[in-house]
Amino acid sequence: MSWESLLDLINQPYIRALLALAGFTLLAFVVRWVFQTVMSRLARRTATKIDDQIIADLRGPVTLSILFWGVSVALQIAPLPGQLSRYVAILINSAIIIIWSVAVLQISRLLLQTWERHSEALTRQRLLPLFENLIKLTVVLLALLTLLPLWGVPITGLLTSAGLAGLVLGLAAQSTLANIFGGVALTIDRTYKIGDYIVLDDGRRGRVSEIGLRSTRILTRDEVEITIPNALIANSKVINQTGRRSPKMRIRVPVGVAYGSDIERVRQILLEIPGDCQHTVAQPEPRVRFRALGDSSLKFELLCWIPEPSLSGRTLDELLCKIYQRFQAEGIVIPFPQRDLHLRDWPVQRGDSGA
Numbered sequence: 001m002s003w004e005s006l007l008d009l010i011n012q013p014y015i016r017a018l019l020a021l022a023g024f025t026l027l028a029f030v031v032r033w034v035f036q037t038v039m040s041r042l043a044r045r046t047a048t049k050i051d052d053q054i055i056a057d058l059r060g061p062v063t064l065s066i067l068f069w070g071v072s073v074a075l076q077i078a079p080l081p082g083q084l085s086r087y088v089a090i091l092i093n094s095a096i097i098i099i100w101s102v103a104v105l106q107i108s109r110l111l112l113q114t115w116e117r118h119s120e121a122l123t124r125q126r127l128l129p130l131f132e133n134l135i136k137l138t139v140v141l142l143a144l145l146t147l148l149p150l151w152g153v154p155i156t157g158l159l160t161s162a163g164l165a166g167l168v169l170g171l172a173a174q175s176t177l178a179n180i181f182g183g184v185a186l187t188i189d190r191t192y193k194i195g196d197y198i199v200l201d202d203g204r205r206g207r208v209s210e211i212g213l214r215s216t217r218i219l220t221r222d223e224v225e226i227t228i229p230n231a232l233i234a235n236s237k238v239i240n241q242t243g244r245r246s247p248k249m250r251i252r253v254p255v256g257v258a259y260g261s262d263i264e265r266v267r268q269i270l271l272e273i274p275g276d277c278q279h280t281v282a283q284p285e286p287r288v289r290f291r292a293l294g295d296s297s298l299k300f301e302l303l304c305w306i307p308e309p310s311l312s313g314r315t316l317d318e319l320l321c322k323i324y325q326r327f328q329a330e331g332i333v334i335p336f337p338q339r340d341l342h343l344r345d346w347p348v349q350r351g352d353s354g355a
Contacts, residue, residue: 017078024070028063035059053110061103068092090150097150101143108135182234183213191233192240197309199239200228207310221313241309248281249309253319256297258333263290266300269330273322274304279311280319297335 035055043051072092079085112132148154192198192208198218199205206220216233218226241249257266270288274280286304293299302323306315327334 014078017074020077021070021074024066024073028066028070031066032059032063035062050110050114054107057103057106057110061099064099065096068096093150094147097143097146101139104139105136108132108139178229178231182230182232183211183216185234186211186216186230191238195242197241199241200233201236201238204228221310247308248284248305249312250284250303250305251312251316251319253302253304253316253323254291255300255302255323256294256334257300257327258297258335261298261332263298265330266298266332269326269332270300270302270323273302273319273326276322277304277315277318279306279315281305281307296337 036059039055040052043055072089075085075088080088109132112135186192192211194208194211196208197206198208204218204220204226206218206226208216209219209225210217213230215227215229218228220226255266255270257263267288267290271286274286275282280286281304284305286302289301289303291299291301302319304319306312324334326332
């Protein structure tokens with residue numbers, strides 16, 4: 001066969017379409033080999049296994065996409081009769097969209113599972129199902145919005161209706177959405193967890209008994225359960241008294257003694273009192289600070305530690321009782337505010353002889 005005959009044969013549309021399809025098939029196998037050998041080998045060098053699984057999940061979609069791309073190019077070179085090429089192209093594009101949607105869902109599930117292994121129980125219970133459903137909903141909606149125009153289905157009316165419905169629902173559920181986003185923010189920031197003892201801006205305090213997606217429940221010292229919307233907590237200052245490594249808490253007891261008192265003896269007595277209390281701990285050791293020279297008293301402050309914040313009320317009661325009893329026994333005066341009134345000139349009334 002001469003070169004002219006060979007060129008004429010190659011210039012045939014179906015021959016060129018087959019050659020294009022063969023070239024894309026070869027490219028697909030080369031890319032698959034790169035994923036299986038080179039990229040997998042590089043991924044095995046890392047400490048994590050996430051990249052290995054991601055590469056394995058991407059290998060199939062990339063290979064199939066190249067093969068479908070080759071079919072599309074072949075159909076452009078040698079179209080099928082009638083509308084058959086158009087329908088085949090629609091099927092190919094639809095298959096690519098579905099393949100990559102499934103791949104995105106698989107990779108997102110892998111990332112969420114990795115996060116689940118390194119997250120707290122509260123995050124696993126609340127955020128992971130929420131994020132998984134949101135990702136699924138987003139991927140499905142994007143896939144539908146891409147597939148429907150391919151098949152000639154108009155989506156302008158659907159988008160308009162969905163936008164109006166979303167606006168109405170958003171306005172109707174504004175407070176609910178704010179509470180949900182507040183709950184997500186509290187969980188991500190790890191502001192508190194179940195069992196923590198917290199104090200809110202308005203002075204309400206208690207132990208967290210339940211954390212929901214919309215609200216948080218706090219059990220007060222009066223055994224009253226308070227339900228507070230998460231949006232309110234997210235926008236206020238929260239003092240978490242048990243959010244550190246140790247549940248211990250330091251309490252402060254202000255004490256005033258009269259001027260002229262032996263300050264060293266006062267300091268010694270105050271340091272001895274926590275050791276006689278039921279709920280104080282020896283470590284860290286209690287401290288006494290001389291804070292100020294007040295108008296009517298010398299102001300001291302006793303600082304000692306308790307095992308957990310819920311014991312602060314009864315411990316403070318016990319400390320104050322013992323301080324008062326010891327000061328009485330030791331003759332140390334606890335002063336109270338008083339004023340001396342000095343009369344310089346007393347007006348003399350008429351008819352008063354001064355006798």
